[in-house]
Amino acid sequence: MSSDFHIKREIRILGIDDSALINEKVMIVGAVFRGGDWMDGVLRSDITKDGLDATDVICRMILRSKHYGQIRAVMLDGITYAGFNVVDIEKIYRETGIPVIVVMRSKPDFEKIKSALKYFPDGEERWTIIERAGEIEKVAGERGKGSIYIQRAGISLESVSKIIRLTSIRSNIPEPLRVAHLIATGIILGESRGKA
Amino acid sequence: MSSDFHIKREIRILGIDDSALINEKVMIVGAVFRGGDWMDGVLRSDITKDGLDATDVICRMILRSKHYGQIRAVMLDGITYAGFNVVDIEKIYRETGIPVIVVMRSKPDFEKIKSALKYFPDGEERWTIIERAGEIEKVAGERGKGSIYIQRAGISLESVSKIIRLTSIRSNIPEPLRVAHLIATGIILGESRGKA
Numbered sequence: 001m002s003s004d005f006h007i008k009r010e011i012r013i014l015g016i017d018d019s020a021l022i023n024e025k026v027m028i029v030g031a032v033f034r035g036g037d038w039m040d041g042v043l044r045s046d047i048t049k050d051g052l053d054a055t056d057v058i059c060r061m062i063l064r065s066k067h068y069g070q071i072r073a074v075m076l077d078g079i080t081y082a083g084f085n086v087v088d089i090e091k092i093y094r095e096t097g098i099p100v101i102v103v104m105r106s107k108p109d110f111e112k113i114k115s116a117l118k119y120f121p122d123g124e125e126r127w128t129i130i131e132r133a134g135e136i137e138k139v140a141g142e143r144g145k146g147s148i149y150i151q152r153a154g155i156s157l158e159s160v161s162k163i164i165r166l167t168s169i170r171s172n173i174p175e176p177l178r179v180a181h182l183i184a185t186g187i188i189l190g191e192s193r194g195k196a
Numbered sequence: 197m198s199s200d201f202h203i204k205r206e207i208r209i210l211g212i213d214d215s216a217l218i219n220e221k222v223m224i225v226g227a228v229f230r231g232g233d234w235m236d237g238v239l240r241s242d243i244t245k246d247g248l249d250a251t252d253v254i255c256r257m258i259l260r261s262k263h264y265g266q267i268r269a270v271m272l273d274g275i276t277y278a279g280f281n282v283v284d285i286e287k288i289y290r291e292t293g294i295p296v297i298v299v300m301r302s303k304p305d306f307e308k309i310k311s312a313l314k315y316f317p318d319g320e321e322r323w324t325i326i327e328r329a330g331e332i333e334k335v336a337g338e339r340g341k342g343s344i345y346i347q348r349a350g351i352s353l354e355s356v357s358k359i360i361r362l363t364s365i366r367s368n369i370p371e372p373l374r375v376a377h378l379i380a381t382g383i384i385l386g387e388s389r390g391k392a
Contacts, residue, residue, distance in 0.1 A: 027383075029382075029383070038365065038366055038371070039235075039375055039378060040378075041378060041382065041387065041388045042378045042379050042381070042382025042383065042387070042388040043382060043386065043387050043388075044382055044383045044384075044386050044387075045386065064387075065387055066387065169234065170234055175234070179235055182235060182236075182237060182238045183238050183379055183383070185238070186225075186237065186238025186239060186240055187223075187225070187238065187240045187379070187383050188240075190239065190240050190241065191237065191238070191239050191240075191260075191261055191262065192237045192238040192239075
């Protein structure tokens, strides 16, 4: 399932974040980066608050992009978007052929998520998708940067660690996700805020 | 009117671009950069297609931003936004205290603009604002990069040249403007396109 590959300094990475939960439709923003250095493009789509369309919308956004042929990894900010719209990372990998890395600042409280999912008629389906993303692994930060936690599809832990180190220029959050977050909050709220 | 100042490598610059003319309200995006290196924040406002509110909206956007105290220069992509919504760069400088640099890929055809403005009841007022932005000067690109043209308020030509060189990492267009353009087109069209 997982394949190692050579990681160039300018490896193209798509970081995806969502914006504030203001309306029923929630904007997601993709930032196409070359390594941690600069942005090549911006993608935008909309998903449904607490819906189950995030996986398909993300797949479509990737497959339709002019950057599709260049993108070597997709980075997600956690595995739930727009509330409890859970993302099936194995499906994204299968449909696009691009490995997926889920990045988390801290270890998510899956028991809490599982409890919340009980209020959804399709809560079990959502929980299965979360479980399918596999175990949570720790990636140590370097040069005093804090550790982060990851899940992954289609890529080895070693390659994930290399990509995280290469792209975490400004903080312990990789640039594609840091910048996608700035764009998503800035566009919706008028000024960017907080951390990815 | 114009003041020279020390230019640090990480000088904070706000680049502002507009998005496609799809609706009556046109989104403008501000990208707060540190030199040409990385983005610190994203601002968003709306102006009126062919209106005359761009100057005031830009002033408000700057004055309200948490980055206001750090921004040392504002970069505009030409002097007309959202159609013929002309920007009064002297007024922005006066109201915010921040120097303004207008960047143009090629020398604008002011005769053509003047002709078009005849169809506006307040065309003369708009033309006066354009004239007030002063003469167009050429800034030579380095390392094979093409020259660009500029107008300026509150800053010497020498300082403008230094800032342009420092921030034009990827092309002859400074990063704050290149990235503001990617965001503005990406968010409105679903995927970024074209050049700032």
